[in-house]
Amino acid sequence: MHRRDLLKAALALPLLPWALSPAVAAAREALSGVATWHSRVRPGDPGWPTPAQWDELSRAVGGRLQRLQSPFEHCGASDAACQEALKQVRNPYYLGDTPSLTQTSGWVDAWTSRPSVYAVAAENTADVVAAVNFAHKHHLRLVVKGGGHSYQGTSDAPDSLLIWTRHMNHIALHDAFVPQDCEGTHTAVTVEAGAMWVDAYTAVTTQGGRYVQGGGCMTVGVAGLVQSGGFGSFSKRFGTASGNLLEAEVVTADGKVHTVNACREPELFWAIKGGGGGSIGVVTKLTLLTHDLPDTFGAVFGAIQADSDAAYRALIAQAMRFYRDALFNPHWGEQLKFHENMLHLSMVFQGLSQQEAEQVWAPFLAWVKARSAYRFKEDVRVIALPARHFWNADFFRQHAPQLIVPDSRPDAPRDHVLWAGDEGQVGQFIHGYRSAWLPQSLLDERQLDALSDAMFQASKHWGYSLHFNKGLAGAPADAMARSRDTAMNPGAMGAFALAITGSESEPAFPGMPGASPDLDKARRDAARIDQSMDTLLRVAPGAGSYVSESNYFERDWQNSFWGSNYPRLAAAKRQYDPEGLFFVHHGVGSEDWSDDGFTRLKRPG
Template identity: 55%
Template sequence: MKPDHAASRRRVLQAGLAVPLTATLPRLTRAGAAPGARVRPSDAAWPAADIWKALAGQLAGSLVAVRSPWTECVRAPAAKACAEVFKQAKNPYFLGDEVALTQTLGWVDAWTSAPSAYAVRARNTADVVTAVNFARNHNLRLVVKGGGHSYQGTSNAPDSLLVWTRDMKDVTLHENWVPRGCEDRMAPARAASIGAGALWAHAYDAVTTRGGGYVQGGGCMTVGVAGLVQSGGFGSFSKAFGLAASSLLEAEVVTADGRARIVNACTNPELFWGLKGGGGSSLGVVTRLTLRVHALPETFGAVNFTVRAKSDAAFRKLIALVTRFYADQLMNPHWGEQIRFRPGNVLVVSMVFQGIERAQAQATWAPFFAQVEGQEQDFSIDFSPLKVVATSARTFWSPTLLKRTLGFIRRDDRPGAPEGNVFWPGDQGQAGQVLHGYQSTWLPAALLQPARHGALCDALFAATRHWGLSLHVNKGLAGAPAEAVAAARDTAMNPAVLDAFALAISGAEEQPAYPGVAGHEPNVALARQRARSIVNAMGALRALVPRWGSYVSESDYFEPDWQQAFWGANYERLAAVKQQYDPDGLFFVHHGVGSEKWSADGFTRLRA
């Protein structure tokens, strides 16, 4: 079962100006490239050494010839240097700082993390423009990486040119900000402008810890800001503040023609809409985002406990109890995170709250605890020492000495690492993982109504006979404020999210492994077995929702009807935005807008 990457967050509680930058290099003759194909290093049309040298000069040191540390591991798997790579692969900041690496190392039978031939380590928008123009003029496969957290492998591709935005991570707070061109339409608001390479750890430090505000972002601190927003974006408190994409006020984006554009509701509004949930790196390279800053609640809190059912029948009863309790008491802006159903008839509740105090949270859960504790013949309940806890919201993401001492937060342990390089221990499970399988499905709130509740419980029970799953209740907007739902409706996200009470997720993975490294290769047989179990588990739930939707960032690599699953009725409009701003398909990602026109690797245009 997919580990709970939000667990440590809960344990903490237990203690600019757009300009048309169009400079280009001499265009290389494309002789030797197959018609309709992008060029590879083995093709005659690949830029010659002097062309790359000219690009390096134009970029003033920002062009990198990429070398993967895995190459040396394949050659000498028992060497000390290889052992160090595998050890460091559990440090998400090490992975993020290595141009050749990604946070996930691959997905069995789907993709393996493999580096680009060259990378532009972009320091500013001008570097991005130069890279985009070079890739377009020389018919290269272009890849964009910020945080590098893509489960779909979209932040890496061999034989490509990588635009790496890691160094573009400034965060600037504005007290009274209005999107350009919207001065007569929008009132000033508090906002934060964030570089495309920033991670949520950077954003929360600037906006919350130092600024006393709240920006709707990801739960994992090492996820990239730009990628999350472009994919719609959920955090622990999305049920209160809506999608991360809904808080986007303005972006700077470099489009396929090499123009740096300002996009907002008043300027390039269709492109702006497409960036709000249309998927990362399909429409352009985002270089800066400006997000609305919300008022920070006084308190964040958490509830954590485990219930073990003593029989299958008791577990079926427990599923009914907790889902009914959720529908009656928790489907509102105060609550978020996970209700997990594990193999062996185990329920794990790991939830967070905001906008209420600890005493109110205790009172809310008291009836449920009384029911469970009153049926000792069916259930046993395990609590952490502090089952209902609360803390100051302002210090939630702050790496205080107490948190570090108690192990509630971890720091990048490399010598000289920045003080702000911190992460939740529970999120470390993602670092260096190799996925075996992963699926998600939004579950509509109608399933909680009396007429359908029994069918939902039956499906959840049937799913757990195959594999575990989690209900991420913060990743559905049923019960959210009307304004949060309305703002989400004005994004490219699948409208299924609007009335979903949760996103059901089932997944499996193993820890760092890499093909060809003797003694460290992925367990292919186990992966395929687990993948079948996940398909069977999620099939039980999907049978309840004929036109189900799936969250693009947390979805099946092999999704056959991905246009419908990720975007539903919005896909046609997204395709029109793609045609307007990238008619030749320079920007390609797996199962991204317009990708159906290309081969699976993004190198060959398919005939209509």
């Protein structure tokens, strides 16, 4: 399932002054007057904990404090750890199991993957509480890593203490879950913070015969996805992952453990539903709504090449009309990709048979075949399978082994595989990346020609994808209502798709032998990515961006990620983290800190 092969976005964007944004001006007031810290400490600073104090933390967490070092730090032919890392650098399960590494190795002129000084390998909530209290007491930079999928480098930081939740991965299904202090029962699943979506899908769908709304990439962490909003292949039917959250356990900056839901501490509950991970607290446990499983899931693959610019412009227009008339409904998700006068089909569907899906596509394919200006670069294939097998690794081993890549380590669980199309992003070094929600109004016949023109012109600068499952316009009323009651940008609710463009190269962890990204090329790519997205956005000025898949250098990021919800998020930050213990790049309240999160800035005004 080729999901993100064109991802990542623009660099060298001039930052707009954050104080000019009305939403952020209101948020500044909410965040003012509460700071007591002026800086955090680094190793060698007078306030850095002594060895005895680190030993005290280690005892408090049952010996699960680790001193971190990258396996590439002292790399050589005789270094077994280094050689294993080189062998596994394209294995996301290995990267996730190595607390000193991250799923992305860096971003040109933005950040580089560097390990924390220490990590608490948390196995329970008490371990998290101990780490939070220690960081608060000693004014440490604190980082949280679950799945570790962070394009913007928020799951690691040098000179910091890491809370690593990988070993907190228990999963339990419920036939009649009742959130505390609430009424009504729900079919649900409770997942600890370190679990990946492959774990959740195995328990809920393969074994349990139900559906839970999660991420498309199987190695994404459950907790991180929910906190960022959480789109998956079938979000057009079931809404966002955050919209399906029923209850969560959260450790706040004061070390207190909160069980939150719509009835208990609803503001904290709302803030973690799309407000971004690592900004307000550490989520240790989540309970998510589960749904009846459709009979079938399926996919449509193929590629169509146009023999001229004029033919390609016509193909784009026809594809968008076809999407509007036939695919703009809860059955369909994933993406169409546009580059080099080619249209790539990488769509998925739910609740349709293979024959029904083929009938949906027949008019569009007939239109293409009737014109000599087009040829099929890849034949269009429609496949369908019982939905219960969609994440069943053994089923794919038997029927379509080319679509999956297993964790190659000898002791790996059999269900730990990834989609072959996701392999390119493992360990990636990002050149650039941008995303933007495209409003449903652009599909109106009066605007569709302008949209098609912008899409054609954008493709001449750089390729991009339209991810239809990441815009919720066209979703059922229940899914829309759940998703709207979250902190993410309300613009996502009226968008028919999320446009994504980007570029990356091979892994480039510091010290890794042979890792030599072409920085000049990376910057040239970034400039073209910028041109492509800016051209596309001529028809959608002011479009917001998805925080999990966005530009490191996002302009006016508070409005872009959260829109009118940002002041409310800032108020929750003030209430639950008044001193700013939790910091991530472009997270709620991060405008009060230096880019590295170590020095508090003087607020304007």
